[in-house]
Amino acid sequence: MKKKLVTLTATAILGLTAVSAQAAILDDVKAKGYVQCGVTGGVPGFSAPDSNNVWTGIEVDFCRAMAAAVFNDAEAVRYTSLTSQERFTALSAGEVDVLSRTTTWTMSRDTQLGISFVGTMFYDGQGFMVRKADGIESALDLSGAAICIESGTTTELNAADYFAANGMEFNTVVFVDQDEVVKAYEDGRCDVYTTDSSALAAERSKFANPDDHIILPEIISKEPLGPVVRAGDTQWFNLARWTYFALLEAEELGVTSANVDEMLGSDNPAIKRLLGVEGDFGTPLGVTKDWAYQIIKTVGNYAESYERNVGPSTPIGLERGLNALWKDGGIQYAPPIR
Amino acid sequence: MTDITYVRPSLVEARPAPRSTTGVLAWLQKNLFATPTDAVLTLFGALFLLWAVPPLVNFVFINAVGINGTVEECRVETAGACWAYVWSEMEFFIYGFYDMSELWRPNIVFALGAALLIPLLIPKVPFKRTNALLLLIVFPVISYYLLAGGVFGLKPMPTEKWGGLLVTLIISAVGIIVSFPLGIILALGRQSKMPVIKMLCIGFIELVRAVPLITILFMASIMLPLFMPQGTTVDKLLRALVGVTLFSAAYVAEIVRGGLQAIPRGQYEAAASLGLSYWKQMYFIILPQALKHVIPGIVNNAIALFKDTSLVYIVGMKDLLEAVKTKNDTALEWQSGNTATTGYLFAAAVFWMFCFSMSRYSMFMERRLNTGYKR
Structure with a gap:
């Protein structure tokens, strides 16, 4: 009996999911007049309120870019602040149209949750921070050093794996709370602090003297962070994916929010195709011919968003690293628009 | 004839109370040092206050950076609470993501709520029934449309944008x-x-x-x-x-x-x-x-x-x-050693203010209604 009930419930839920797969998200979005975007509760540089209490960040820029593509208006976005527990439910229940919330792309999430990862907006990975005065230049010099770490996280497991693989002595000082970890490192109770490198940079910017600390070049885990949409709606998925590619393509072709109007007159066929001067790549996506022009005009290209939110000139101060374009030594790569 | 009286014609002049029952010393003895246990507790209490209060006063007032201060002042090693941070982020703490240009709307709601609630709480003010009807029925409707917008040409403000004290008050009041x-x-x-x-x-x-x-x-x-x-x-x-x-x-x-x-x-x-x-x-x-x-x-x-x-x-x-x-x-531009502490202090102070007012008012109501049951 109980089993029967479980089966029935499961069927009901699956039934609902199947219904959701058929509804065209783009039509819904156009009808309601805005893109509902799921963001974090506040991670500096990624999605956080600025001094005017408006959402900003590299992930927020992605949602704005989608709104620009659909409505020619980057402000046609509403934000829902989601906790990490509720994010996938909110997405599959249709409470948000796109989830752009420091979500790591993993196989189980991609294949088991009824959601699809669009791409990697930000290649993150676990790194190490040490005091400059200690003269450490590589993670391989860390054998036996006291490492401040948050307990029960993948961070801890990654570090243990890395130290074991390199035959180094693993010596941790474990805390339950991220804030305690940072405090302990700052107070000198350990020599090394480890977590995702973007978070390392954000924490460093809060220190009294950020320049006394360096982040070591080694990245010991893969944390590709990217936007996510519901699985099954190819049109919406394509729009999200090509919004991301358009940001990259624009950087590659040197089209910025400042020069996009001049570029309309460019002779370069790739730029002509990107901006909709030649050919029509928007209509198959369900948007207008100049969709990419609208994105670049209002949000800018990938480099602009990166520099504005997390780049070296911001308090977060992250170098491009892996997030540079493929031709600049990174791995951000967009297929051609043709 | 001489006046011989056996009854005193005037009252004996009142003498002051014995020294041991008046004055500061007597009060101290009665209230603070009545028994050896009291004396020990008093000493411990005094030591605790001496230990806790001066640093707190220093932190909150004396060394604190005022509301017009800058983040550089907050970052000085000896600086106390960074009130400038609280002041500069006050809009977020009170209204959340509510558009800056539309803040007059929640402000009207706050003012209207206070204007309707305060007379209701003071027993002497007349028209209680009308007042209660206005507060409990008309006010919520007006507030909703004012806050959410979308009617009468008001810019729509989805509830995702509401936040801070506004949300705290809405949820607790409705609840x-x-x-x-x-x-x-x-x-x-x-x-x-x-x-x-x-x-x-x-x-x-x-x-x-x-x-x-x-x-x-x-x-x-x-x-x-x-x-x-x-x-x-x-x-x-x-x-x-x-x-x-x-x-x-x-x-x-x-x-x-x-x-x-x-x-x-x-x-x-x-x-x-x-x-x-x-x-x-x-x-x-x-x-x-x-x-x-x-x-x-x-x-x-x-x-x-x-x-x-x-x-x-x-x-x-x-x-x-x-x-x-x-x-x-x-708020990375406001980071300093005491920024977070100051923020939490502010939140604690606001919560304390509301809860303390509620408890005082309830005591007042009890006294007023309890006439028949006083024990």
Whole structure:
């Protein structure tokens, strides 16, 4: 009996999911007049309120870019602040149209949750921070050093794996709370602090003297962070994916929010195709011919968003690293628009 | 003839009370050093105050950076609380993501609420009935349209943009006010002689009381969407409101039941013998007496609910505490050693102010209503 009930419930839920797969998200979005975007509760540089209490960040820029593509208006976005527990439910229940919330792309999430990862907006990975005065230049010099770490996280497991693989002595000082970890490192109770490198940079910017600390070049885990949409709606998925590619393509072709109007007159066929001067790549996506022009005009290209939110000139101060374009030594790569 | 009197014509001049019962020393002895245990406790108390108060005063006032200060001043090693940070982020703490240009709307709601609530709380002010109707029926409607917009050319402000103190006050006010009648009905239902009503009320009360608020909110935010048909999304704020209200109603019901049980059986019988209907018995005879008994319990519940509103961070809403926490984490331009501490101090002070006012007002009400029961 109980089993029967479980089966029935499961069927009901699956039934609902199947219904959701058929509804065209783009039509819904156009009808309601805005893109509902799921963001974090506040991670500096990624999605956080600025001094005017408006959402900003590299992930927020992605949602704005989608709104620009659909409505020619980057402000046609509403934000829902989601906790990490509720994010996938909110997405599959249709409470948000796109989830752009420091979500790591993993196989189980991609294949088991009824959601699809669009791409990697930000290649993150676990790194190490040490005091400059200690003269450490590589993670391989860390054998036996006291490492401040948050307990029960993948961070801890990654570090243990890395130290074991390199035959180094693993010596941790474990805390339950991220804030305690940072405090302990700052107070000198350990020599090394480890977590995702973007978070390392954000924490460093809060220190009294950020320049006394360096982040070591080694990245010991893969944390590709990217936007996510519901699985099954190819049109919406394509729009999200090509919004991301358009940001990259624009950087590659040197089209910025400042020069996009001049570029309309460019002779370069790739730029002509990107901006909709030649050919029509928007209509198959369900948007207008100049969709990419609208994105670049209002949000800018990938480099602009990166520099504005997390780049070296911001308090977060992250170098491009892996997030540079493929031709600049990174791995951000967009297929051609043709 | 000489005046010989055996009765004193004038009163003996009053002498001052013995030295040992007046003056500072006597007061000290009576109140602080009456017994050796008292003396030891007094000394410990004094030492504790000496240890705790000066650093606190230093931190909060003397070394603090005023509201016009800069972040550089806050970053100085010896600086205390960074009030400049709280001042500069005040809009976020009070209104959340509400558009800066539209802040007059919540401000009107705040002002209107205060203007209607304060006269209602002062017993001498007349027109209580009109006042209560305005506050409980007209005011919520006006506030909703003013805050949410979308009518009369007001810019729509989805509830995702509401935050800070605004959300804390909305949730606690709605929770406290709506749960009160709901709780009374549940309490009466629990004592009802009709089995179906009785079972339903008991079932609801016991179910809700057996589950933590955090679980109810979690259910509302994560499970509920899965059961709803695609495309129908219930507003997050509404979900939190319903969750908090139902939760509080179950507790109010049990508090009120305590009051109902304190009423002697004779009162019920007397009311019935007057030929009053059930509702009239309750309204005129039983509830006025029962509720008077349970004011402390009800206020206790209201205060607890006010503080529990912070749990709505579970559904991703930014109440006052969560707004402070968000800015502590993300306002990088204000980072200094004491920024976060100052933010939390501010939140604590606001919560304290509201809870303390509620408890003082309840004591005042008790004194006013308790004339017949003073012990």
